[in-house]
Every structure is written in C-alpha cells, then in structure tokens.
Amino acid sequence: MLYRIMKNYILSLTIVLGLLFSCTTKNEIPKPPLAPKQPTMDEYFGQKIEDPYRNLENLEDSTIINWFKAQDNYARNILNNIPKADELYKKIETIESRTDFTIGSVHITDRGSVFYTKTLKNDKNSKLYYKEFTDAREEILLFDPSNYKTQDKIEYHISYFKPNWDGSAVAIAVSKEGDEIAEIIFIQTENGQQIAETLTHTDPGGTGGIQWLPDNSGIIYQHFQTTDHKDPDFYLDIASVIYKLEDKADINTVIFSRKHNTNLDIEPADFPIIRYDKKWGNYIIGSLSGVNSFEDTYMAEIENENYDNLNWKLLFKEEDKVDQYDIIKDSLYFISEYNADYRKICKTSLLNPDFKNPEVLIPEQRDIKINDFRYLNDKLYYSTQRFGIEAKVYAYSNGETVQISTEQSPGRISLKNYNGQLYALMTTWNRPVTWYILDPKRNSFRRSNVKPEIDYPEFKDITSEVVYVKSHDDEIVPMTIIYNKGLELDGKNSTMLLGYGSYGTTYSTFFYTQFMIWISEGGIIAIPHVRGGGAKGDSWHKAGFKTTKPNTWKDAIACTEYLIEKKYTSAQHTLIFGISAGGILLGRAITERPDLYAAAIGSEAFINAMRSEFQVSGPDNVKEFGTVKDSSEFRALYEMDAYHHIGKDINYPATLFSTGMKDQRVPAWDPAKFIARLQEYNTSEKPVMMMVNFNRGHLVNISDSEFNKEMAQKWAFGFWQTGHPDYQPE
The missing domain is CATH 3.40.50.1820 (Alpha/Beta hydrolase fold, catalytic domain)
Known part of the structure; x- marks a missing residue:
C-alpha cells in the first residue's frame, strides 16, 4: 500500500514539473506539487x-x-x-554597486585603530581590514574568508569579529555558507598570521559575542555541546568559558553555566552570557539571556586574574526591568522600564543597588522612547526616538539637559564610545547609517569618515x-x-x-x-x-x-x-x-x-x-x-x-x-x-x-x-x- 502511494506521489511530481515549463500565463497557473x-x-x-x-x-x-x-x-x-x-x-x-565597496561592521580600539569588514563591488563576501587610525589612508587586509580552508571547497563567511584591547590581535568567527555555528580563529595584526588554535562549537554572532580578557591573553566565549543544529540539545546547557591563546583548543575554563554554577537558578534553555569592559576594572557581569526582554544578572569580582571560582552575586532580577547598563566608578548607570514603559535613565550604588527606588537622572517621556546612552567625560549622552520618524541626542550634566544639534533629521540614533570619543550612528528611511563624531566645543556632530557617505537620489x-x-x-x-x-x-x-x-x-x-x-x-x-x-x-x-x-x-x-x-x-x-x-x-x-x-x-x-x-x-x-x-x-x-x-x-x-x-x-x-x-x-x-x-x-x-x-x-x-x-x- 505504502509503495503504491509513493509511486503515485512521485508520478504526480513528475507531471507537475513538466507542466511548470509549459505554462505560466496570467490565467493559467499550474497546480503545485501536493505534499x-x-x-x-x-x-x-x-x-x-x-x-x-x-x-x-x-x-x-x-x-x-x-x-x-x-x-x-x-x-x-x-x-x-x-x-x-x-x-x-x-x-x-x-544601486548596491554604486560605490566600489561597502563597509559593514566596525570596531575601534582604545588606542584608535580601526577594524572593519568591507565588501568590494565584485566580491561575494566581505573581508576584514585594519587601519591604524580612522583618518589613515593605508588599509591592511587581515583576513579573506575565500582563502580559508580552500581544501574543503566550501564557502566561508565572517559572521563576527572582535579585536583585543590594543588592537594587536583580532578574534574572527568564520561560518560555512548558511550556517550560524562558527569557528573562532585568531589573527595577529602585525603580520596577518594566525595565532593560537581554532575554536569550534560556538556562535558568537548569535549568542553573546566575544570578550577579551583584560591582559589580552585570551577570550571569553559561549561553548555549545554540539555543532549539529538538528540535535534537540543544540541550544541547551551552553557554557561561558575562558580560552587562553597559549592552550590547546580543547582546554577551557567554564566560568558561568548551569552545570558549573549549581547554586544559581539557571535553566537548561538559558544562555549564560558574559559582559566585560576594561574600564570596569575587576568587575565582570553574567546574564541569563535568551528570548526574554530582561535578564537575571549577576556580578563577580576578579581577584589576581583568577577565574576558576568566581563568586557570582545577584545584581538584579528580570522583574527589575533593567536594560542597558554601565559601571561608572562605584555606581551603576542603567536604562529602566520599571514603572516606565518609555524608559528612564537611572543611577544606583553598585555594591548596594536599589532598582525599585534609584536616582532618576532622565525621567520617562510619553511617546518618546529612550534608545541608549553613553557616559563620557563626566557627561551622560543619550538618544531618543519616536516611532521611527524622529530621533534626538542630548547631553546631561549636573542636573541640566542640553540637546545636541544634528545636520540631518534621523529616525534612529545609536551611540558608541570609542577611544574617548562619542560617535552617533544616524539612520533615516532614505539614507543608510551615517557616522558622526561629537565636537564638544560646538555642541554638535560632524561627519566622520569611518564609513563613506553614499547618495541615493532615487x-x-x-x-x-x-x-x-x-x-x-x-x-x-x-x-x-x-x-x-x-x-x-x-x-x-x-x-x-x-x-x-x-x-x-x-x-x-x-x-x-x-x-x-x-x-x-x-x-x-x-x-x-x-x-x-x-x-x-x-x-x-x-x-x-x-x-x-x-x-x-x-x-x-x-x-x-x-x-x-x-x-x-x-x-x-x-x-x-x-x-x-x-x-x-x-x-x-x-x-x-x-x-x-x-x-x-x-x-x-x-x-x-x-x-x-x-x-x-x-x-x-x-x-x-x-x-x-x-x-x-x-x-x-x-x-x-x-x-x-x-x-x-x-x-x-x-x-x-x-x-x-x-x-x-x-x-x-x-x-x-x-x-x-x-x-x-x-x-x-x-x-x-x-x-x-x-x-x-x-x-x-x-x-x-x-x-x-x-x-x-x-x-x-x-x-x-x-x-x-x-x-x-x-
């Protein structure tokens, strides 16, 4: 019986495929191949x-x-x-090939060196480049994925990259065509040579990224149990681990996971993600990420560069509705949606936080949503937006708020703090992301040449x-x-x-x-x-x-x-x-x-x-x-x-x-x-x-x-x- 059904099914597919190439007129669309x-x-x-x-x-x-x-x-x-x-x-x-190239992701290090992906007009995939500083004329090609594992005869893509703190090396996630799961390789900036071993079982572009250790000796990344995306355990029990560049690829130290931190309330489906910024000093933050809008988040203090037994303490709960945050000296600055649907920017003590009654720096405004913020040179800069048609940037200091002028009227503004300078990435419906840099003396933004500007008259x-x-x-x-x-x-x-x-x-x-x-x-x-x-x-x-x-x-x-x-x-x-x-x-x-x-x-x-x-x-x-x-x-x-x-x-x-x-x-x-x-x-x-x-x-x-x-x-x-x-x- 099953044989007869499958024989008739295959015959019907053959008939349909034959019809496809004989008729596609306005009034005569062939019937689809039924499942x-x-x-x-x-x-x-x-x-x-x-x-x-x-x-x-x-x-x-x-x-x-x-x-x-x-x-x-x-x-x-x-x-x-x-x-x-x-x-x-x-x-x-x-339209897409109007210029000889397009710039994709950009990272600027603490000392001002620039790493970016770039796709040439006739190239299928982007390559990774490096400049010593943003205005430098000379650029260096660091990594071309078309030259990666050529013996495999498989097309590879750069899915993520992260330079270390001084720009002397960069970690690059490389994925096979269509895959999200990736391998991480390490390239030395000085000579473009690969250093350390290749890491597998990871997806930094989709889960948590890469965090370099303070001394550039290694990275923190998320390690998957399997690379088979059809395996039911694929997204379960992911672990944040440390890899030291001097070690073998299979040697890593688990620092944040359900199996490692049995005293924490971590579910198998949670993504234990590490966040670290060098200016935070010895503090490191771990969040239980996933599809949830807000996250249970923990903090630990690194002592003598020892990561083996970090003492994770609860910083805030999901119900505290904390979004973006930053450690500034002994305070935590953060965006809160607690009793504030359009969001507010708050400040609280880092070691004795109060997320229900913090100091409110920027109150909520109806129909105007706070997008993000950056703290720079004793000022708090933040951007707002209104349903995709209007965005603005403000500076807050000593209880006073001043709007920063922009030459265009963007619908969205994202802020970046690179090398002690504030960048604003402005987007409109008819113009791609344009990079601006703050001129604090004039209280305005000027064009940055991080990305070339492209005109679209159509x-x-x-x-x-x-x-x-x-x-x-x-x-x-x-x-x-x-x-x-x-x-x-x-x-x-x-x-x-x-x-x-x-x-x-x-x-x-x-x-x-x-x-x-x-x-x-x-x-x-x-x-x-x-x-x-x-x-x-x-x-x-x-x-x-x-x-x-x-x-x-x-x-x-x-x-x-x-x-x-x-x-x-x-x-x-x-x-x-x-x-x-x-x-x-x-x-x-x-x-x-x-x-x-x-x-x-x-x-x-x-x-x-x-x-x-x-x-x-x-x-x-x-x-x-x-x-x-x-x-x-x-x-x-x-x-x-x-x-x-x-x-x-x-x-x-x-x-x-x-x-x-x-x-x-x-x-x-x-x-x-x-x-x-x-x-x-x-x-x-x-x-x-x-x-x-x-x-x-x-x-x-x-x-x-x-x-x-x-x-x-x-x-x-x-x-x-x-x-x-x-x-x-x-």
Missing part, C-alpha cells in the same frame, strides 16, 4: 488536534526532501516569468508619518507609514504591511536598498507597532504575549483596515509581509481576514506554534509563546497557530514563503507544513508556493547578490498580485 500526507492525532487536555502533515518534520526522509525540491522548482519557475522581475533585480544590483523623496489606529478593543496602535512625497490617496497603491510583534521587538528606522526599492517603484510600506512588540514598553509586549497574543494580529488587521479606509490602498492592492516570528502575525491575519489581503510573503516564517517547543530553539521560546503542557498556554498556542486555522473552501491570498534547510531557529518544516495545507485547502486561483534554499540558515551568511535576487523576486510577486501595472503577465 505526501500522514496525519497524526494529538490530544491535549481532552481536545483532539489533527496534524495532517506531521510527516514533513522528518527532514531525513528522501521523499520529503524531494517534495521540498519540487516546491522550490515550482516557485522559481513562476517567479522567473513575472515581467520586470529580472529588471528589478538588476536595478537593486546597480530615494530622496521618501518621507514618513505616524498615525494612530484604534484596534479591536479600542487600544490605540501607532503605525509608521513610509512613501514617496506627492502620494495620491486613491486606494490603488501597492502597500506592504510589515509586521513583527514578538519578544518585545519592533521595527525601528532602517535603510535597506532592497526595501526602499518597493517605495521607489510606487509602493507604500506600513509598519504597525503592534502589541507583542516593544513600541510602548514592556506592558505593550506583555499585551501580545502568550494568552494575549491575539492582540498582535488583531492590531495588524485594524491597521490594514485603516489603510483601506483612508485610501492609502485597498484589499486588492495590499500585501502582508512577515519575517521569522512575524509569521504569527502574517499567518493569523490571513486566516482570520483573508479578504483584506491580495498577497502574503513570509521569510523563514514561524507559523506552527503548537510544535514550537519541539523545535531546536523551542525550550527558549517557551518563555515567549508558552507550552502545550499548560492548559491555558496550550489554548493560546493553538489560537496563534495559523497552520491549525486554515479552513476548507476559502479563497486565501496569493502566498509566497521562503525557507532555508539549515535554519536552526525556524526549521524548514514549520513554514512548509503551512504551505502544504494551504495548497490543499485553498480554493482561489492565486498561487501558493515556497522557495527553498538548501544551503542557507535563518537569514544569515548569504551573499548580497543572492539576497538581492530573492528580494527582487518577492517584490515582483508582490507587485504582480497587488495589481501594479508593470508586473502583470501579458
């Missing part, structure tokens, strides 16, 4: 739940892999035949506004709308609703050519700051969390209705886009109100919440979404799971998902199950399809060209389905 189906029945608290595509979770099954390949072929054939898709890709590539007319939308329960939801000046409100604009709404995270001002091209083609991007995100602080996060999660997609639906009512767009011109955990918002919006959207696009979308805790990253995600082992949280997970809310005989929007087979955060089977069921039940003639990249993880370590190609195809699909006249098949 093999082996239903499973689960029972939770007396309620039976059918999972018809549980078998797709077995990514070792060749039949399942063949179905993934067929889905990818199906999607790409249709996408490759959309008019102007290739032209859009070339347009992005042209985006010069982009503007933004914030509107306030009444949601289903009368809560007011802010929404940022980005578009070209002179926009006509005629209900015909292709409009992308870009939503997230999890982990207390919200989209702030960003600049990506790949997104701004949507606007330059005549579209609108609307970002609803839904509950579950952090636009209005932790209470806003908790209002879209576990049992209150429905507010997340209901806020998005209300914002969509607002855009339609105000004639920004109409249902036939509206696209909803979700990335990662934004898949919950996307999936439940289109299953609850499929009539509101012409199309849906998901990138590595998290959909199947009922199976979340059984994924590799599941134990940590229980903190955010819940567990099926708890009756109320089970009901919440079922409610937020779009896979279980797909109904039969319903016209759903055109849907395009993408996934990576190396994804260690949202496994490929998660969005695949949603696509499989949607393809089975959908009664509309609109396409439902999935792009599959077999050598990629969770949106990491992919080349710019590959990313540009994928985004061009997604936007061409979006424009096609939302009625943009230039993207319609003839």
Whole structure:
C-alpha cells in the first residue's frame, strides 16, 4: 500500500514539473506539487488536534526532501516569468554597486585603530581590514574568508569579529555558507598570521559575542555541546568559558553555566552570557539571556586574574526591568522600564543597588522612547526616538539637559564610545547609517569618515508619518507609514504591511536598498507597532504575549483596515509581509481576514506554534509563546497557530514563503507544513508556493547578490498580485 502511494506521489511530481515549463500565463497557473500526507492525532487536555502533515518534520526522509525540491522548482519557475522581475533585480544590483565597496561592521580600539569588514563591488563576501587610525589612508587586509580552508571547497563567511584591547590581535568567527555555528580563529595584526588554535562549537554572532580578557591573553566565549543544529540539545546547557591563546583548543575554563554554577537558578534553555569592559576594572557581569526582554544578572569580582571560582552575586532580577547598563566608578548607570514603559535613565550604588527606588537622572517621556546612552567625560549622552520618524541626542550634566544639534533629521540614533570619543550612528528611511563624531566645543556632530557617505537620489523623496489606529478593543496602535512625497490617496497603491510583534521587538528606522526599492517603484510600506512588540514598553509586549497574543494580529488587521479606509490602498492592492516570528502575525491575519489581503510573503516564517517547543530553539521560546503542557498556554498556542486555522473552501491570498534547510531557529518544516495545507485547502486561483534554499540558515551568511535576487523576486510577486501595472503577465 505504502509503495503504491509513493509511486503515485512521485508520478504526480513528475507531471507537475513538466507542466511548470509549459505554462505560466496570467490565467493559467499550474497546480503545485501536493505534499505526501500522514496525519497524526494529538490530544491535549481532552481536545483532539489533527496534524495532517506531521510527516514533513522528518527532514531525513528522501521523499520529503524531494517534495521540498519540487516546491522550490515550482516557485522559481513562476517567479522567473513575472515581467520586470529580472529588471528589478538588476536595478537593486546597480544601486548596491554604486560605490566600489561597502563597509559593514566596525570596531575601534582604545588606542584608535580601526577594524572593519568591507565588501568590494565584485566580491561575494566581505573581508576584514585594519587601519591604524580612522583618518589613515593605508588599509591592511587581515583576513579573506575565500582563502580559508580552500581544501574543503566550501564557502566561508565572517559572521563576527572582535579585536583585543590594543588592537594587536583580532578574534574572527568564520561560518560555512548558511550556517550560524562558527569557528573562532585568531589573527595577529602585525603580520596577518594566525595565532593560537581554532575554536569550534560556538556562535558568537548569535549568542553573546566575544570578550577579551583584560591582559589580552585570551577570550571569553559561549561553548555549545554540539555543532549539529538538528540535535534537540543544540541550544541547551551552553557554557561561558575562558580560552587562553597559549592552550590547546580543547582546554577551557567554564566560568558561568548551569552545570558549573549549581547554586544559581539557571535553566537548561538559558544562555549564560558574559559582559566585560576594561574600564570596569575587576568587575565582570553574567546574564541569563535568551528570548526574554530582561535578564537575571549577576556580578563577580576578579581577584589576581583568577577565574576558576568566581563568586557570582545577584545584581538584579528580570522583574527589575533593567536594560542597558554601565559601571561608572562605584555606581551603576542603567536604562529602566520599571514603572516606565518609555524608559528612564537611572543611577544606583553598585555594591548596594536599589532598582525599585534609584536616582532618576532622565525621567520617562510619553511617546518618546529612550534608545541608549553613553557616559563620557563626566557627561551622560543619550538618544531618543519616536516611532521611527524622529530621533534626538542630548547631553546631561549636573542636573541640566542640553540637546545636541544634528545636520540631518534621523529616525534612529545609536551611540558608541570609542577611544574617548562619542560617535552617533544616524539612520533615516532614505539614507543608510551615517557616522558622526561629537565636537564638544560646538555642541554638535560632524561627519566622520569611518564609513563613506553614499547618495541615493532615487530615494530622496521618501518621507514618513505616524498615525494612530484604534484596534479591536479600542487600544490605540501607532503605525509608521513610509512613501514617496506627492502620494495620491486613491486606494490603488501597492502597500506592504510589515509586521513583527514578538519578544518585545519592533521595527525601528532602517535603510535597506532592497526595501526602499518597493517605495521607489510606487509602493507604500506600513509598519504597525503592534502589541507583542516593544513600541510602548514592556506592558505593550506583555499585551501580545502568550494568552494575549491575539492582540498582535488583531492590531495588524485594524491597521490594514485603516489603510483601506483612508485610501492609502485597498484589499486588492495590499500585501502582508512577515519575517521569522512575524509569521504569527502574517499567518493569523490571513486566516482570520483573508479578504483584506491580495498577497502574503513570509521569510523563514514561524507559523506552527503548537510544535514550537519541539523545535531546536523551542525550550527558549517557551518563555515567549508558552507550552502545550499548560492548559491555558496550550489554548493560546493553538489560537496563534495559523497552520491549525486554515479552513476548507476559502479563497486565501496569493502566498509566497521562503525557507532555508539549515535554519536552526525556524526549521524548514514549520513554514512548509503551512504551505502544504494551504495548497490543499485553498480554493482561489492565486498561487501558493515556497522557495527553498538548501544551503542557507535563518537569514544569515548569504551573499548580497543572492539576497538581492530573492528580494527582487518577492517584490515582483508582490507587485504582480497587488495589481501594479508593470508586473502583470501579458
């Protein structure tokens, strides 16, 4: 019987793939390759739940892999035949290659030397460079990943790097294409030679980074039990360890972990992360990190460079709602959300802290959120932002606050303190991150040459506004709308609703050519700051969390209705886009109100919440979404799971998902199950399809060209389905 089923299934795939290359016209879209189906029945608290595509979770099954390949072929054939898709890709590539190179991550050491990644116009991946100081003309190539382990015939990427305190050496995390798990190598700045042994079992780009020891003799990093991202223990019992450069790679000293620090309340899913700054002297800080917005945090004092038996003492608890912090002499300066959703900057004693009643230096301001701060030359500098359209920098000293002037009007400002100087990284919707340096005498910022400035005339007319939308329960939801000046409100604009709404995270001002091209083609991007995100602080996060999660997609639906009512767009011109955990918002919006959207696009979308805790990253995600082992949280997970809310005989929007087979955060089977069921039940003639990249993880370590190609195809699909006249098949 099983043989007959598989024979018929393989035959159907062959027929579908043959049809793909013969028809992709406006009115004739071939049917997708339907997935093999082996239903499973689960029972939770007396309620039976059918999972018809549980078998797709077995990514070792060749039949399942063949179905993934067929889905990818199906999607790409249709996408490759959309008019102007290739032209859009070339347009992005042209804009991206406007300069001979682009600068990525930057680190400036205490003595002013600069380390940075740089991608040349015709290069696929970035390389690591070094300058003796920011204005130096000469740059030195330190590391080219294309020359790393060439015998492996595998493409490697730089996923993270950290120079030591004086810049004499740099630790570099190198990952295989599509992987997050990395190896750490050490390069001597003077001659570019590798020193020490290569470390494995780590992911500094994703979990905690690298901290150099005060004397540059070694590093602190996070060590994983396994490098197999499919292993259920992959994200469990991670340990912070010390490695000395003079030692063998397998010799390290555990200083912060569940198994090592049995007296501390550390769970297997917690990420024990170390933070250290040389100016803190002998104090070192350890936090229990993960998806939680705030962290239980401990402090220890290093005595005689002995790390073997650090005496960790509780500094603050998660419920104290401490975010960014810094040790200044005998005080702790910190951002607090305790009774302050828009945040305040406080000060307390380091050795006898009081986080409930600290000294408040900068009080909370409604609708204006404190972004970050730096303490420099006896002054406290901090930045604020308002829903992605306005950001400012202030200096506080002796009870007085003075605004620092900026030559542009950024939507987001991040502050850095390098080599005794304050840098401000300013971003607008139509200009990438620009580095400025403080001129304290003039109380203003001037351009820094850390990164070259690039002009984008095609985006010069982009503007933004914030509107306030009444949601289903009368809560007011802010929404940022980005578009070209002179926009006509005629209900015909292709409009992308870009939503997230999890982990207390919200989209702030960003600049990506790949997104701004949507606007330059005549579209609108609307970002609803839904509950579950952090636009209005932790209470806003908790209002879209576990049992209150429905507010997340209901806020998005209300914002969509607002855009339609105000004639920004109409249902036939509206696209909803979700990335990662934004898949919950996307999936439940289109299953609850499929009539509101012409199309849906998901990138590595998290959909199947009922199976979340059984994924590799599941134990940590229980903190955010819940567990099926708890009756109320089970009901919440079922409610937020779009896979279980797909109904039969319903016209759903055109849907395009993408996934990576190396994804260690949202496994490929998660969005695949949603696509499989949607393809089975959908009664509309609109396409439902999935792009599959077999050598990629969770949106990491992919080349710019590959990313540009994928985004061009997604936007061409979006424009096609939302009625943009230039993207319609003839």
